[in-house]
Amino acid sequence: MKMTRGERIFSVFNIIFMCVLNFIMLAPMLYVLTLSIMPEHIISQHNHELLLPIPKYITLESYRYIFAGNSQLIHAYSVTAFLVIVGTAINIVFTMLMAYPLSKTDLKGRTAVMLYVFITMLIGGGLIPTYLVVKATGLIDSLWALIIPNLISPWYMIIMRNFFAALPQELLEAAMMDGAGEFTILWRIVVPLSIPVIATMSLFYGVGYWNNFFGVLIYINSPSKWTLQPFLRQVLIEASPRLLQESGALQEMLKAPPPMEQVKMATIMAATVPILVIYPFVQKYFVKGVMIGSVKG
């Protein structure tokens, strides 16, 4: 269909506007990338105002440094990966196990349980009581302290419950007529039909673990169990490349590490890119899952 003149003008402005918007979004990332791969004296000569790299000066020294053999960054990566993979899987299982029964209108006590869940959304335990509970359960300085107290997010559980409730009941009844039990129905019927919401919730939980910062500071006492975010923050604030190497590796430290500004920027890229890469893969589920959660009461 041929566009009118007004529509064409609108489209042109729209495209320009979106390009500018995209550039604004991408500029900080580009800036960080550039600083991470350019030598310090070049950055310095440009008074830290270099947005795009100059190809002939590109160096990957800072990346080689942060991913060196005994790098603390890799260790923080592995801790974070454990939390994201194991924590998210457990979160999803428990959230489903609670959401599924509560999606049944004929479940006795359903309203009371929902009210109880809802109250936890309004009133939190507070930092000190929560800390005392985690301490009493022996979870201080354990990675499980970051998983178990947040096993089920009430908000995500309600979204999932609404999604389950919207599934065609006839399908579930047909399965029941064929002799399927509740576990079979949940696993063979509900889960395959709920991929969008499961993918979305997994993303939410996963990003939550990836970005977890405060919980790590409060419940974890050993730097060897620090996740990526506290580690990243420490590198940026302390401005010391020494943090990237195991303590005691004095000889390594004396090998003239790359300039700290480069190392810091490389660390930011290393901490940001992996989680960004996940988004495109779950995008098709993400929109659907969020929409369902947001428009159904």
Add this chain to the structure above:
Amino acid sequence: MAQKMLSRRSFLKAAGLSGAGAILASCARTATPTPELKPTQATDKVTVAPTVPPTAAPKAPDEIRVMLGQFAGATVTEQVSYIEGLICERLNIKFKKAIVPGDVRIEKRNVMMAGGELDYAFGAGLPDYYDLISRGQLLDLTDLLPAKAPNYWPYVDDTMKKYIAYKGRVYGLIGPAVPLKFGEPPRADKPSTWVRTAMRKDWLEKLGLQPPKNIDEFFDVAKAFYDQDPGGVGKDNIIPIVACNGFVWNNLDFAFGAYGVQYNTWYLDEADQTVKSYDVHPGMKDALAWLQKAYAANLIDKDFITQKEPQMLDKIKNGYVGVFSSHYYPQWIGGGAIFHEMEQLQLIKEGSLKEGDKFTPDTDNPPTYWTYLEPPTGPNGDSGYPGSMGYSGVWPGCIPRNAKNVDAVLKLWDFLATEEGYLLLNYGVKDKDYVMTEDKGPQPGPAVGDKDFATYRQEIGCSQVPQGWNGFGSTYPGFAQKYEWATSAYSTERAATKYGVPAGKFGTVLIYDMALQWARPKYVNFTGNQGLSAPSAGQLSARLAATRDEYCAKIVTGAFALDKFDEFVARWQADGGDTLVNEYTEAYKAKLSE
């Protein structure tokens, strides 16, 4: 079918309830004993010292739970250093460490104290320390110390009590921050500072100028730098006086000091015994007038309000800057880390050093391009920098009221207050790590080999118990002057002789010299030094600081006329400044009456 329905209902109920249970998992679970701490990873350096016999062999070590902050320049780990291992072995104790980023240590400390998870804590400055006491969170040590730490107790003299006693009771321990002169003990009545001002030596020589003595000469020299561009960097690049982050980074303290004031600093007006702020002192207006004049003449960095430290340091490294006045950090090592970075960059630019090649700075000699200045004097003869008093810069160490292992902490404190404890902490094992000499104090022992003694001691964890923290070690002034400073003085004298450089003009000695000469008692923040707190400070301070920063920035950059300073004073007083003056004065009087 009915059976199926029953089974279905049971499943749903069970699943729903299990989910609800999971949400409250942490609340519903019965308390389980805290799992035993995993043994800390010992380095291969940890060995049992043959000369230090263990005490009660079969008894399990007493555990001291401490929290360590990860600060710039120190990598704190869970590892047990050689020295920590020796002391733990000697006293049959062990540390359970919680390690957190340094800047969130207060929050974590408060949470851990509330949870009864600490046996040893720290106060973040005297106001915080007094606050902990007033909330009843600290153990009263007044009666415990003489009984359980008899070696330490004599150090709690009247001077120390002046700072740490609260209503006549002792709740914590502190030590000196910086010794004021080689071979002399620190003094609570003299301030120390880390601020110093450096000027381009090669530029002065090229223009045939002498280092300025007063603030007018200072202006003239900076103007000569700008007008004549001795470095040949071009009018667009040359920055006679550099600064960043506005006024709070110590870069312009020399100018405030010359006019008898310091930015963001409280003082005691001796005349009427009132605690006042220099921010609204008449001298502040004079200092701003000088800065305004200098800014208008292009002598002060145009970006000084907005730029951050990295940008400022870049300008120094590139050779654009004539005067750099700063606190210790950028000039940390020897003659100055940033100055050595500049030397490195200049070599790269000249092509005599390749990017990535190792550069070894000469830390035994003054920096190539820079010379340090006496702080310039003002029209009334004032000069100098802010600083801290001998005892005020240290966080008091204290024991939480709900600590479990009080005796173990006191045992450690007491041991480190003995000569044996001091030497073990700071030098290791006699005749192995060090040998004692009559005239030069402890000298390298056979285990040191070819290494530098200071490097060796750093590697084995000297002065830090537990590893990564000198909280316990720095608490004891008793033997420091007898051994540590004597050793340093000897080393410096040796270096000075070797290189023909006057002792006291570079490196560590310079810091001590400055501490003695350039800090002024009147510029030490009175409220912090005295541990005074004002109930309204939390509510008012940020707003008053924002008003001050805005007015001062606009006056210096010419956006406001100088007369606007009077408007600022009136606004500051009305917006709560007078309230703080009254509250701090009341707090001071209350302290005097104690």
